[in-house]
Amino acid sequence: MTGHRSTRKRLIAASIVGIVVALAAFVVIITVRYRDGLDQRLRTDLTSGASALRAARTPAALKSVIDSLAAEDISVDLAGITAKGGTLQSTPGAALLTVRELIPVGGSDVPATLTGSRAGIDRQVRSLEVTEAALARAIVLLDRAASDARASEAAMRTFLADASHELRTPVAALQATAERLLREQPPRPARDAIEAQLARDSRRLGHLIDDLLNLARLEAREQPHREPLDLADLATTAVAATRTTDPAARVELVTAGPVPATGDRDALLRAVRNLLDNAFAVANTVVVEVTQTAKGPTMTVTDNGPGVPADQRERIFEPFVRLPRSSRAGTGLGLAIVRRTLESHGGTITCDQSPTGGARFTLRLPADP
Amino acid sequence: MGEPIGRVVVIEDEQPVRDAILAALRAERFTATGFEDLPRPADVLALAPDLAILDVLLPSGNGFALARLLRERRELPIIFLTARDAVADRVAGLELGADDYLVKPFALEELMARVRAVLRRRGAIPQVLEVERVLVDEEHGFAARAGRELALTSTELRLLAFLMRHRGQALSKDQLLTQVWGYDAYDHNLVEVHISALRRKLETNGPRLIHTVRGIGYRFSP
Numbered sequence: 001m002t003g004h005r006s007t008r009k010r011l012i013a014a015s016i017v018g019i020v021v022a023l024a025a026f027v028v029i030i031t032v033r034y035r036d037g038l039d040q041r042l043r044t045d046l047t048s049g050a051s052a053l054r055a056a057r058t059p060a061a062l063k064s065v066i067d068s069l070a071a072e073d074i075s076v077d078l079a080g081i082t083a084k085g086g087t088l089q090s091t092p093g094a095a096l097l098t099v100r101e102l103i104p105v106g107g108s109d110v111p112a113t114l115t116g117s118r119a120g121i122d123r124q125v126r127s128l129e130v131t132e133a134a135l136a137r138a139i140v141l142l143d144r145a146a147s148d149a150r151a152s153e154a155a156m157r158t159f160l161a162d163a164s165h166e167l168r169t170p171v172a173a174l175q176a177t178a179e180r181l182l183r184e185q186p187p188r189p190a191r192d193a194i195e196a197q198l199a200r201d202s203r204r205l206g207h208l209i210d211d212l213l214n215l216a217r218l219e220a221r222e223q224p225h226r227e228p229l230d231l232a233d234l235a236t237t238a239v240a241a242t243r244t245t246d247p248a249a250r251v252e253l254v255t256a257g258p259v260p261a262t263g264d265r266d267a268l269l270r271a272v273r274n275l276l277d278n279a280f281a282v283a284n285t286v287v288v289e290v291t292q293t294a295k296g297p298t299m300t301v302t303d304n305g306p307g308v309p310a311d312q313r314e315r316i317f318e319p320f321v322r323l324p325r326s327s328r329a330g331t332g333l334g335l336a337i338v339r340r341t342l343e344s345h346g347g348t349i350t351c352d353q354s355p356t357g358g359a360r361f362t363l364r365l366p367a368d369p
Numbered sequence: 370m371g372e373p374i375g376r377v378v379v380i381e382d383e384q385p386v387r388d389a390i391l392a393a394l395r396a397e398r399f400t401a402t403g404f405e406d407l408p409r410p411a412d413v414l415a416l417a418p419d420l421a422i423l424d425v426l427l428p429s430g431n432g433f434a435l436a437r438l439l440r441e442r443r444e445l446p447i448i449f450l451t452a453r454d455a456v457a458d459r460v461a462g463l464e465l466g467a468d469d470y471l472v473k474p475f476a477l478e479e480l481m482a483r484v485r486a487v488l489r490r491r492g493a494i495p496q497v498l499e500v501e502r503v504l505v506d507e508e509h510g511f512a513a514r515a516g517r518e519l520a521l522t523s524t525e526l527r528l529l530a531f532l533m534r535h536r537g538q539a540l541s542k543d544q545l546l547t548q549v550w551g552y553d554a555y556d557h558n559l560v561e562v563h564i565s566a567l568r569r570k571l572e573t574n575g576p577r578l579i580h581t582v583r584g585i586g587y588r589f590s591p
Contacts, residue, residue: 168474169383171474172475175474176474176477179476180393182543197385
């Protein structure tokens, strides 16, 4: 028993010694590597000092190079021309590395010895410390980027959950209505009404899928297609389209001639039409005004509806955010598409209140460069 | 045949879904009332319902909140409908003592099966279905005719129960296929094969009850 125990003790002791030796070796290797790295950098400094000396053709230039090397804690011993060259000292007892060079001075090559001092090493250590601080800053920035990425991933997850909810709702209506037809076998007029409901729900689902795709395209494409366009003309087209789909819509366009801008005409047209659809969902009169301001081409869309409460004026640009009183017919993505479109153009879209209490949307494109 | 069975309240803002549920409930002779938004709890309780079918996300609020108010006043089974299937929602629903939870889109027959199960448990509808001395107990998978047990498969039992619930109606093969087998089955043959097996077993013990309706399908009647 005791024999076994002492064998085990010996084994444990040997293992501990082994671990200690391995750790010590590790520390030594790391230290030497670190030192080697510093020495390597000092050698590089010395070599570049030598080439600076070689390049200095006149005694005056030589002196200024020697002075600047001394300022960097590199001492120079230039044989034979010490008297001419001026200040030349060596730093006694501090020699760590030397580089011997032949320096052409006054038509002949003169042997020179450059010596890097302990101070040079210290300076390298300091520069390493600076590097370390920079790395620490970089880690902070990386951490911030990672948490930004996590936040946008969380936003994406929320968006996907919302989108699946929004998709399920019309699909549930389609399935329930189709099953009702199947179970009830209703006679003609009732059956027509149910089939019309099926068609409406299919259309609603189609609109939602279109808008989801539009939004996805905007997210995926960094830079929009840019072409010169006239914002006043674009507004005219959007207003005409609204009048075609809804002849009863009272929409007035106020412009004073062309308002040149740059951007993706189709995408901007869709954005303006979304603003108009949005306005007519809650109002019956809309005024569109296009002007060229100091801040750039600007369009306002003002309606006579109930307006948007102040605390909702940013939220309404988020996907699937609807005001309590808004109709359920919309996809909930119209304003999100408008905002993404303007952001991709470097422009802005904001919502405030018109003097008469309705909602006013202000669309601004960047001034032409 | 005309015994009044079970009162159900349906609170669902999507009109097509609400209409379809109400129609399905009424077709099975339940008394059904619909609300398109959160009603006052008193308005629901005044109907003395046996069961509420409640959408979680309603225009003016959350269905869970209404469920809490209703349950404070009296014990009422609730089936929640929702377009969200997040685990958190399921847990929130079940913590309130929801009797069931159905994620949209759902098959109407699945909802109806759950409605019947809840109402049977409450005694609001009979435990067994009995027509013309044919008896079906879906919960226990038992069927008999004139006092003699019928050895039915589970599909045959579901098919027989569906025919009996819609007794007197001509049912097409598509109706039977979708409501008994679900939406992954497309083969009319499946219906024919099971109908003939069911007839063979039923008719050892009495006259024909499942009649062929030419050009349409089948009808359960004496």
